[in-house]
Amino acid sequence: MNEQSRPLAIDIDQLSFAYQNQNVLEDINMKVPQGSFLGLVGPNGSGKSTLIKCLLGLLTPNQGTVKLFGVNVKKFDRWNDIGFVSQKANSFNSGFPATVFEVVSMGLYGKVGLFRFLNRKHKQKVREAIAQVGMEDFINENIGQLSGGQQQRVFIARALVSDPSLLILDEPTVGVDAKSVTNFYTMLKKLNDEKGITLILVTHDIGAMSEYVTDVACLNKCLHFHGNKHSFEENKEEMMTAMYGHEVNLLEHNHDHDHHHHHHDHDDVRRDET
Amino acid sequence: MIEVFFQYDFLRYSLYTGLMIGFLAPVVGVFIVVRRLSMMADALSHITLTGIAFSLLLGRYYPFFAGLNPVYMGMVFSISGALLIEKLRHMYQYYKELAIPIILSGAIGVGVLFISLADGFNNDLFNYLFGSVVAISETDFHVVIVLTFLVSLVLLLFYKELFFLSFDEEQAVISGLPKRSLHFIFMILVALVIGISMQIVGILLVSALMTLPVASAMRWARGFKQMFLYAVLFGEVSVITGLISAFHLDLAPGGTIVMTNIALLIGSIALTRKRSL
Ligand SMILES: Nc1ncnc2c1ncn2[C@@H]1O[C@H](COP(=O)(O)OP(=O)(O)OP(=O)(O)O)[C@@H](O)[C@H]1O
Ligand SMILES: [Mg+2]
Numbered sequence: 001m002n003e004q005s006r007p008l009a010i011d012i013d014q015l016s017f018a019y020q021n022q023n024v025l026e027d028i029n030m031k032v033p034q035g036s037f038l039g040l041v042g043p044n045g046s047g048k049s050t051l052i053k054c055l056l057g058l059l060t061p062n063q064g065t066v067k068l069f070g071v072n073v074k075k076f077d078r079w080n081d082i083g084f085v086s087q088k089a090n091s092f093n094s095g096f097p098a099t100v101f102e103v104v105s106m107g108l109y110g111k112v113g114l115f116r117f118l119n120r121k122h123k124q125k126v127r128e129a130i131a132q133v134g135m136e137d138f139i140n141e142n143i144g145q146l147s148g149g150q151q152q153r154v155f156i157a158r159a160l161v162s163d164p165s166l167l168i169l170d171e172p173t174v175g176v177d178a179k180s181v182t183n184f185y186t187m188l189k190k191l192n193d194e195k196g197i198t199l200i201l202v203t204h205d206i207g208a209m210s211e212y213v214t215d216v217a218c219l220n221k222c223l224h225f226h227g228n229k230h231s232f233e234e235n236k237e238e239m240m241t242a243m244y245g246h247e248v249n250l251l252e253h254n255h256d257h258d259h260h261h262h263h264h265d266h267d268d269v270r271r272d273e274t
Numbered sequence: 275m276i277e278v279f280f281q282y283d284f285l286r287y288s289l290y291t292g293l294m295i296g297f298l299a300p301v302v303g304v305f306i307v308v309r310r311l312s313m314m315a316d317a318l319s320h321i322t323l324t325g326i327a328f329s330l331l332l333g334r335y336y337p338f339f340a341g342l343n344p345v346y347m348g349m350v351f352s353i354s355g356a357l358l359i360e361k362l363r364h365m366y367q368y369y370k371e372l373a374i375p376i377i378l379s380g381a382i383g384v385g386v387l388f389i390s391l392a393d394g395f396n397n398d399l400f401n402y403l404f405g406s407v408v409a410i411s412e413t414d415f416h417v418v419i420v421l422t423f424l425v426s427l428v429l430l431l432f433y434k435e436l437f438f439l440s441f442d443e444e445q446a447v448i449s450g451l452p453k454r455s456l457h458f459i460f461m462i463l464v465a466l467v468i469g470i471s472m473q474i475v476g477i478l479l480v481s482a483l484m485t486l487p488v489a490s491a492m493r494w495a496r497g498f499k500q501m502f503l504y505a506v507l508f509g510e511v512s513v514i515t516g517l518i519s520a521f522h523l524d525l526a527p528g529g530t531i532v533m534t535n536i537a538l539l540i541g542s543i544a545l546t547r548k549r550s551l
Contacts, residue, residue, distance in 0.1 A: 110450055
C-alpha cells in the first residue's frame, strides 16, 4: 500500500514550540494520511498535549507550519470537521447547570451555524451520540452530578456528534473503567474502519492501544518514531528505551515519571509499583 | 393593591418597566453567574453611577443635559468601562480579576469628584442609588421597550454561542466561535440592562437583581434552559412584590425587591437542602 498517495489529514512541517523559554517541541515533522488511526505516546511532559494544541491552533508555534486537510491552520475554518476531547475535560466548572443532552448538543453548534437552533434531526443525532457512549440513562441529568468517567464519556459523545472526519483524543479514557475502555477502543476502531475517520489518540496505555491503532508516533520533545504499527512492534523495545530510558512494562498502565532524561536505577522498581 | 398602578400613568410605566427588568436582569444574570462575572456586573453598575453624576454635573451648565435622562450617560460610561476592563484583563494575563477593582475604584473616585463638584447629593442622586417607583417618564418607557426588545433578540440569537462559551471556553474556541466579539457583545448587553434596571432598583442593588434570582434558580434547575425559567420566575415575583410594597409602604423599591429575593433564596435553599452545589 502506498501511504503517501492518500491525502493528508495533518501535515506538520518543522514545528518548534516553547513556553516562555522552555523548549517543549523541537523540529517536528509529521504527516498523517486520512484514514489513519494514530496512537501518540510519550512520557509525561513530553509535549503531547502541546502538540495537539498547536494542531488545533490554540497555540501558535514559534517555527514551522501546521496544515489540516491541506489548509494552514491559521486559515482553517472547517472546525466542525474536527472533534476534540481535551485531557482536562473537567476544566469546565463542575457545578454548571447543563444536562448531558445540552452538553452533547454543543458539539453540533458549529454545524448548525449562527442564529439557528437545533432541529429534530440534530436532536436525534445528539441522542444517538449519547447512546453510542452508553449514557442514555443520564440524558437529562446535570453534568456536574456525574462521576469523572461518566463526564468523560459525555465529552466523547460531544466530539462524535458532529460526525468529524478527524477526531483528536487527548487521554480520553482516564477515569473510565477497564471494560468501558475496551468498548471505547473497539468503537474507535469501528469508526476508523467503517467511516474512515482519521483518529489521533494520545495515551499512556501503550499495550492496549497497539491492538487497535494502525500507526504509532513516539514523542519526547522530538518525534522519535512515526510509522505503522508493525514497524513499531519490531522496534518497540529500542523505542521505549530511547524514550523512557528503560524498558517499560508495556502491558501496564504507565503513568510515567518526569525522570526520563536521567538514568535512575530506582526507576524500574518505581514503575513496578504503579 | 395593584390597581393603583393602573390609575396613574407614571406608576403604570414603572410597573411595566419593572416587569421587563424582572425578565431581563435574571436572563442576563444567568450568563453572568455561570461565567463568574458577578463582580463585573457590580463594577459596571458603579461606573454607571459615575456617568450619571457626570450627566447631572453637565446639566448644571448645559440645558441639553438637564433635559436628558442621566441614565443614558450612565450607559455610555458603563460600556466604556466594560471595554477598559477587557483591555486591562489582557495586560494582567495572570491576575485578570485585578482589572475589576482597578476600574471599580477608579470609577467611584471620579464619581465622587463629580458629585462634590455638583454640590453634593440631591434627591435625584438618592433615587439613582436606591431606586424609585416614579422614575420612569413616557419617553424613558419607550426607550426601555426598544432596549428590552433588542437585548432579548441578541441574547436569543447568540444563545447557543454564549452557552458554549460559558461552559467550556477552550472547546468553544476550537469550534470556531469568535470569543472576543461574543464577550464584547455580551458586556454591552450587561451595560444596557444595568442602565435600564437601575432606574427602578437603584445602582447599589442592580447586581443583586441579576444574581439573586439566579442563585435561587440554581437550587431548582435541571439543565441550562430551566435556569432561565426559574430565574425569570423569581425575578418577576420579586419585582412585582417589591414594587407594590414599596409604593404602599413608601419605601425605596431597590430595598423591597432585594429583600423579596433574599426571602425567595432562603426558601429555595431550605426546600432543596439535600442538594449541594
Ligand atoms: N501552560 C503552560 N505554561 C508553561 N509550561 C507548560 C504549560 N503547559 C505545559 N507546559 C510544559 O510543557 C511541557 C510539555 O507539556 P505537555 O502538557 O504538552 O505534556 P504531555 O506530553 O501532554 O504530558 P502528559 O502525559 O502529562 O499529559 C511540560 O514540561 C510542561 O511543564
Ligand atoms: Mg497531556
